[in-house]
């Protein structure tokens with residue numbers, strides 16, 4: 001069973017354009033997520049960040065341009081195929097409330113399960129072995145995100161921060177090579193944010209993943225990201241290290257005249 005430790009291929013976004021009626025939500029946007037790095041996509045409200053995420057995960061098809069994982073073209077694939085190829089995402093507003101932590105993580109393993117539903121339901125020996133291996137891996141992943149002690153707990157009893165980490169662990173259960181994190185600390189208090197940042201740093205290091213991060217919390221972005229792509233009105237206006245983009249005049253202008261994007265965007 002894969003543990004996801006092989007070096008991930010680069011994720012290449014090339015000249016992606018998305019239009020909604022008359023509005024160009026993404027206008028020939030390009031960036032490359034270097035293997036094993038955290039790449040943040042930031043920008044003011046309406047800049048095109050969510051649209052970009054929806055293209056990467058296959059929910060939107062661009063009018064033109066391409067997204068490639070290594071040599072594999074992802075652009076026309078359905079979301080579940082993209083997930084199977086190793087690009088998993090979390091959702092900003094989905095916070096699980098049903099079942100135990102284990103149940104939710106096993107849902108994540110389902111896509112990787114080779115034994116069919118009938119074989120599992122009939123408890124055929126091969127299927128039982130496979131289920132056991134998936135359960136063991138799910139338990140390991142729970143440990144990686146700090147939920148090891150809560151593995152058999154009902155999710156409804158967990159704090160909001162823990163439930164957001166269940167959502168993260170569910171995505172990790174797909175053994176992704178690229179993890180798309182959609183506002184992972186939205187709605188969290190300060191200590192939960194710090195915890196989440198530690199977890200993202202740990203899983204990136206231990207699983208060797210690439211991470212694409214859309215996040216309004218600029219403190220978190222600046223601490224976690226290796227590279228940052230800045231969008232404004234659907235266009236890429238800057239790209240570089242956190243230090244480079246925070247000093248970029250175009251970025252400062254986009255954040256409505258704030259001297260420091262950390263102040264302007266921490267919504």
Ligand SMILES: Nc1ncnc2c1ncn2[C@@H]1O[C@H](COP(=O)(O)OP(=O)(O)OP(=O)(O)O)[C@@H](O)[C@H]1O
Pocket residue numbers: 020023024025043044045046047048049050051052
């Ligand atoms: N399904 C849609 N139909 C029509 N317009 C859309 C759709 N989704 C996004 N848009 C528009 O595309 C532009 C980019 O929106 P998007 O949600 O990608 O921005 P964002 O950077 O994620 O913003 P926020 O930070 O507010 O979440 C906006 O003008 C938005 O109104």
